[in-house]
Amino acid sequence: MSLNSYIRPGDNPDLTEEREKGIFPTNEMTQVIHGRELSERRKQLTAYIERSPALHDAGEQAFMTREEKYEDASRKMAEIFKKIKEIGSAPGEESFAHIVNEVIGIDGHPLALQQIMFIPSLLGQADEALLAKFGDRAKRGEIIGTYAQTEMGHGTNLRFLETTAHFDKATQEFIINSPTTSSIKWWPGNLGKSSNYAIVAAQLFLDGKKMGPHNFLVQLRDEKTHMPMKGVMVGDIGPKFSYNTTDNGFLKLDHVRIPRSQMLMRHAKVQPDGTYVKPPHAKIGYAAMVHVRAYMIRSQAHFLALATTIAIRYSATRRQGEIKPGAGEVKILDYQTQQHRLFPQIARTYAYYFAGSEVLALYKKTLEMIKEGDVTLMADLHAVTSGMKAVVSFEVGQGVEQCRMACGGHGYSAASRFPEIYGVQIGGVTYEGENMVMLLQLARYLMKAAEQAKKGEKLSPLTEYLNKKNGKSQLCANSANNAQYLIEAFEHIARRLVLRAFDRMNSLRQKGLSKEDAWQANAVEMNRASRAHTRLFIARAFYNRLHTNKVDDKRIHQVLTDLCFLFLNYELLDMSHYLLEDNYMSADQIGVIRESVYNQLKKIRPNAVSLVDSYDISDRELRSVLGRRDGNVYENLLKWAKANPLNKEEVLPGFAKHLQPMMERARENSKL
Amino acid sequence: MSLNSYIRPGDNPDLTEEREKGIFPTNEMTQVIHGRELSERRKQLTAYIERSPALHDAGEQAFMTREEKYEDASRKMAEIFKKIKEIGSAPGEESFAHIVNEVIGIDGHPLALQQIMFIPSLLGQADEALLAKFGDRAKRGEIIGTYAQTEMGHGTNLRFLETTAHFDKATQEFIINSPTTSSIKWWPGNLGKSSNYAIVAAQLFLDGKKMGPHNFLVQLRDEKTHMPMKGVMVGDIGPKFSYNTTDNGFLKLDHVRIPRSQMLMRHAKVQPDGTYVKPPHAKIGYAAMVHVRAYMIRSQAHFLALATTIAIRYSATRRQGEIKPGAGEVKILDYQTQQHRLFPQIARTYAYYFAGSEVLALYKKTLEMIKEGDVTLMADLHAVTSGMKAVVSFEVGQGVEQCRMACGGHGYSAASRFPEIYGVQIGGVTYEGENMVMLLQLARYLMKAAEQAKKGEKLSPLTEYLNKKNGKSQLCANSANNAQYLIEAFEHIARRLVLRAFDRMNSLRQKGLSKEDAWQANAVEMNRASRAHTRLFIARAFYNRLHTNKVDDKRIHQVLTDLCFLFLNYELLDMSHYLLEDNYMSADQIGVIRESVYNQLKKIRPNAVSLVDSYDISDRELRSVLGRRDGNVYENLLKWAKANPLNKEEVLPGFAKHLQPMMERARENSKL
The missing domain is CATH 1.10.540.10 (Acyl-CoA dehydrogenase/oxidase, N-terminal domain)
Structure with a gap:
């Protein structure tokens, strides 16, 4: 029996051949x-x-x-x-x-934000009374809610949100208002047509004094008729790159009154007499914020899993061109250029899955410690999730596009499903914290760590590499794929970039720039440091998954080791200028890395299909003609095309109305 | 009066302020x-x-x-x-x-392929009789035609097209046939629903002997009723990433007979007795093939012009975050990260426009020489267009996406028009020759040049840099932005990569690999060489536009010089590992380049809006709420959103049908 459990009778023999080559059990x-x-x-x-x-x-x-x-x-x-x-x-x-x-x-x-944001926010931020009233109703599906924070004019800078919530002591109500066009809530998912409730972020005002943004539960639509409540203007914001099944919405509130009890008061409170009670910890809100980011990494990995599944399977069935004249056309997966496009994307998929699991573990550990009142891990968690969210969402985007382009024309068709995967996935570079801002948040943490390192202070495990000494790399042709040397090279790059950005900042200060101006003038350098730091984190996570966590099966261990070395060498080659700059490595050593990449491609080749099969993505989930498990692409492509709406009628109405008369006129004129 | 001619009363003052800052006349x-x-x-x-x-x-x-x-x-x-x-x-x-x-x-x-491919192909390949019969009819719009070459199973490798054209001497007809599913014509634009004629590429068979692919004019649909002719199965291939206004089509021909005269016989011919007459020059078909590629470069530049126009104007009106606490929110264009994302894209737009013009000039010169029977420039032209098509289409794609992401959430909305621009533009990496194949075609030319260089032979002006000596770069802090040193650095990189790929190929051969296997194992290295060679070509074209072609106006010359230095430094930094590898430059010299980039960003800042205004793209063409000339984004975003089809009804039918009953059921159940 084959080690690959995806072989069925009737499959495309080119794909079966690949599956029989795999050296490890996919299950x-x-x-x-x-x-x-x-x-x-x-x-x-x-x-x-x-x-x-x-x-x-x-x-x-x-x-x-x-x-x-x-x-x-x-x-x-x-x-x-x-x-x-x-x-x-x-x-x-x-x-x-x-x-x-x-x-x-x-x-x-329509219930996505209900599940991801509305219920979790009630659970985390509503007081007992509000939770009792609305939490279970939402869970049972009696109401549909969303979370409305972003406004037309403000996404990143929450301090400047314009929606207001004035407390009216006399009636014990908050008056929620959108004073300007730019204050209109804009983008929240399911806000447009689905939700009858929303948690609305607004600037709290108490006796005219601005207390910063707080959250309020506002009814948007009648529970029976689903018509907007008085003072509520709500609708869908229109088509987007993707997420077009989702009714992202706009919301303008015209002095809408809600009872005092509908402020989310688990942490900060407003008492009946208008007294403000501060939350016990300033950073208590952070945990909720990082929640989605912590889960995003594995879901981004999964997008790349979808893309690599499609591209690898298709490349194993598509034949084009001869390598040896007269020997017949080869699978496009046999071309080095195709392998170099695709195999590093498989390696990244695995790397991001494993690193995503590490982020989740850190998140869960941090939550547990917070419950015990210990917030020491919060800064680390915030830094890690910020960097990971930015680096992984961007690189997955590039990877999905490489997969799509590697499938030529058919990759461009919606039948491949690539356009949807890219459109949805790439949303992740923007939502939940714009990537540049995320990298700068990590940079803030790294600049602090650099300062501590310069002072010789003890650092968190995540940054203690800053305290290691620089030396020359020991990598040589005989020690190619020495994991220790490779990980040290990642450390070297991150250390070099973090300390360089730190030194540059100081030198800008010494030239007379203010703290803020120096920060601005150093932003690109700091983002480079943040990326390098994050790529080190990912490299370590992949390596750790193989060694700290045991992988018992030797065949699995072998293939993952090959994949890990492809990953490490490919990433280092991509950053090789930082290895060369101060002669940490010589051109010959970079040559060793480069040749290692080519060698690893050859090792991955026989396992490529089994590696993507192992994600265990069903045809129902994949929704791709090119990526079908059975590899029977061409006949299904024809079937798919024939069924498309433009083929319902032989002659399109638009053609009959405009182009047939145009041709008739031209023929008449030429007879004259 | 302002030098920027795009200022109007009622404009967003933030944008007017920018326009007044510009130091050169936009017209x-x-x-x-x-x-x-x-x-x-x-x-x-x-x-x-x-x-x-x-x-x-x-x-x-x-x-x-x-x-x-x-x-x-x-x-x-x-x-x-x-x-x-x-x-x-x-x-x-x-x-x-x-x-x-x-x-x-x-x-x-619907008439795009008629204009770009059908008529030009008739003009270039049909004999006088066929041209007389169909050429003018097409020009007058009496018929609509397309060019059907790509099949479901073959795009790149034309030699393996499966459609057949058997000559039947008895009836003086060709029998055109699609023998398999994979032989179905797939992708040709306007083939699905618009065209009633197509030039069909098919394998010519004479007395059973295969003569390779030739072109035939086939009627697809009745001129009156527009219904498919007997033996013709034709339709639309379904939705795609973009180009959804276009009816890319499929076509299956079941032994369709056409008269002998409908073979396109300007070059190769089939005589009534079945005798085959070869074309006079083997490469005569090349000129038509490079036609579209030669025009593509400037049209790709224009896509990046659309994207940078939108992103720069929006970034000058969007305010988000304070740089100095209390000083008010700044334009996002003031952030270094935003400038670093966008300004190099403006520089690339100009570079690609100028390089595109150089490609067109070479194309026109080559055509003229061919008319005189001189084909000496064909190889150069083919090499240049292959490399340019691949490098520019890919980099424009990355640039458009950077522009989109730099506009945050609103960039993701179709109101920005970015999704359409990217979808359409990125098609260019695949059509008219898949990029990897294009790079390898250039590589073939470069490997020949390298061989000549090793032998000390004279080279074409495009590759004579291969014969220059390597030295160390003279660039230093005092000579930053010395154009000669920067262009030499591009030459160094291209020379290094071309010769390295050439040497590696030879060493693979010496290790016993066959010519074909060595080529395969060296493909990634050769593509790197092709990219470096092409980036040198672009750098030179930008530089030449400033110096060889005179720019009289000093203000224009100054701004273009700033932009050119941003371009040169940015590109070199992106390839800096090749400068470091053999100590052509030191880390300090790379530091000079890096700091130059930051300095150029500051110089471009006041001219950014005028630089994109100068493309002279009207609002009608731009079709972008974010990129509007007047900068009045927010009110128009709301207007746009309100008009979208999902807001026609307050309660969507799908909601009323499924989610209202769901909520009702839940409420009923909770009462039990």
Whole structure:
């Protein structure tokens, strides 16, 4: 029996051939990627969904209008709610994301923000009374809520949000108001057409005194009729790059009154007499903020998993060009250029999955410690999630596009699903903290660490490499793929960039720049340092997954080691100028790294298909003609194309109306 | 009076402030970019279109379905044909592209392939009789044609096209046939629903002997009814990343017979007795192939012009965050990170415009020489267009995305128009020759040149840098922005990479690899060489535009010099590892380059808006709420959003059908 469990009769023989070449058991690799428990649960859910036609797409999503997509997602989400007990996974549980991916897709659905933001915010920030009143109603689906923070004029700089919440002592109400066009809430998911409630961030005013942004629960629409409440102007913000199933919305509030009890008062409070009670810890809100970012890394990895699955499988079935004249056309996966495009993307997928798990572990540990009143890990967590969110979302975007372009023309078709994957994924560079801002937040942490390092102080495990000595790298041709040397090279780069940015900042200060101006003039250098630091974190996470966490199966260990070395060498080559600048490495040593990349490509080649199969992404989830498990691409591409709306009529109405008469006129004129 | 001619009353004052800062006359810069004649013609056409409501969009394109987009493009193209004499520009003329950009947009239209491929192919390849019969009919719009070469299974490797054309001597006909699913023609623009004729590439068979791919004119649809002819299965291939106004199509031919005269026989011929007559020059077909590539560079530059116009104008009106606490929020264009994202993209836009003009000049010169029977420039032209097409299309894609991401959330909205610009532009990495293949074609030329260089032979002006000696760079802090040193650095990189790839190939051969296997194992290195060679070409073109071609106005010369130095330093920093590897430059010299980039950003800052205004892109062409000339973004964003189809009804039918009942059920259940 083959070690690859994805072989079926009737498959494209080119793909079966690849699967038979794999040297490791794919099922066990799946457990390394997703964890044993979740892997099994995913398979159960896939089987359940498979035998539940009510949970299947009503048609090809790529052919639907926004309204049709919205309706189909609504139908399926309502269906999930009907069967939630039978299914056995609920929103908030890790396996629920798999249900959404298979049943709905990645383009959003009407209850997404309810599940990701509205309920968690109530749980984390509402006081007992408000939670009792609305928390369970939301969980049961009696109401639909979202979280409205971003405004048309302000996303990043929350301190300058313009929406106001004035407390009216006489009536014990807050008056929520959008005073300007730029103050209109803009972007919140499901705000446009789905939600009847929203948690609204607004500047709290007490007796005319501005107290900064706080959160308030506001009813937007009548629970029965779903018509907007008095003073509420609400709607959808229009089509976007992707997420077009989602009704991102706008909201203008015209002096809308809500009872005092609808301020989210678990931490900060306003008492009936208008007295303000501060939250116990200033950083208490941070944990909620990093929540989504902490989970984003693995979901970004999963986007790259979708893309590499499609590109690798397709490249193993597409034949184009002869390498040896007369020997027949080869699989495009056999070209070095194709391998060099795609295999590093497989390596990054695994790296981001593993690093994402490390971030989640840190997040969970930090939450536990916070419960005990210990906030020491907060700064580390905030720094790590900021950097990871920025670096991974951007690099996954580049990776998805490399995968798409590696599939030539067919990659450009919606039949490949690449356009949707890229559109959705790349949203991640902007939402939950714009990447440049994220990198600068990490830089702030790194500049502090650099200062401590210069003083010889003890550093957090995440930055203690700053205290190591620089030397020359020991890497040589005989010691190629020495993991210690390679990780040291990552450390060298990060150390060099962090300390260089720190020194440059000081020298700008010495030239007379103010602290703020020096920070501005040094921003690009600091972002470079943040990227290098984060790439070191990822490299270590991949390496640690192989060594600190044991991988028992020797075949799995071998393939992951190959993949890890591809990753380490590829990333170092990409940053090689920092290795050369102060002769930490010579050109010959860079040559060793470069040749290692080529050698690793050859090692990965026979395992490429099994490596992407191991993500265990079903055809239902993948929704890609090019990436089908069975590899039967061409006949299904034709079937897909024939079904598209433009082929409903032989002659398009627009053609008959304008171009047929144009041709007639031209023929008449030429007869004259 | 201001030097910037785009200031109007009622504009956003933040944008007016920027325009007043510009130190050069925008109108004259426009003439440097587009040429004097075309600049003036563009303005006339813009004014004509402005006063012709029949040529305006029927509504917001981003809100339309594919069918609606198709209808609106058909309507406007038929209108253009009606008024073609009045307009005074016809397809094929340079100013016609401007008409299409303003009236139709960039997403394609039903007569695009007729104009770009069908008519030019008839002109270039049909014999007199066929041209007389169909050429004028096509020009007058009596018929609509396209060019059908790519098949489902073969795009790059034309030798393996599967469509067959057997000559039947008895009836003096060719029998055109699609024998397999993968042989179905796939992708040709306007093939799906618009064209009634196509030039079809097929393997010619004479008495059973395969003669390679040739072109044949096939009627696809009845001229009156537009219904497919007997034996013709034709349709649209479905939605894509972009170009959704275009009906890219599929075509399956079932033994369709055409008269012998419908083979395109200007070069190769089949005589009535079945005798094959070879074309006089083997490379005669090349000129047509490079035609589109030669024009692509400037049109890719124009995509980046659209993107930088939007991003720069928006960044000058968007205020977010304080640099000095209490000093008020600043324009995001004031952040170094934002400048570092955007200004190099302005520099690249100018570089690609200028380099594109050089490519076009080379193309025109080559065509003239070919007419005289001199094909000496063909190899150079083919090499230059291959490399430029690959490098520019990819880098423009990255640039457009940087522009989009630099606009945060609003950049992600279709209101920005970035999603469409990226989707359309990035198609260019795939069509007209997949980029990896293009780079390898240039590499073949470079490897030959390297061999000649090693032998000390004389080289073409494009590669004679290979014969220069390596030395150390003379660049130092006092000579920063010495153009000679910077261009020499580009030459050094290209020389190093070309010769390294050449040596590596030889060493692979010496290790026993066959010629083909060594080529394969060296492909990534050769592509790196091709990129470096092309980036040198672009750098020189920018520099030459300033010096060889005179720019008379001193203010224009100053700003372009600043922009050119930003370009040169930015590109070199991006390739700095190749400068460091053999100590051609020291880390200190790289530091000089790095600091030069930061200094140039400061110099560009006051001219940024005027630099993008100078592209002279009208609001009608730009179709972007964020990029509007007047900078009044927020109120128009709201207007745009309100008009989108999802806001036609307060309660979406999909919501009423599925989610209202879900909430009702939940409320009922909780009462139990």
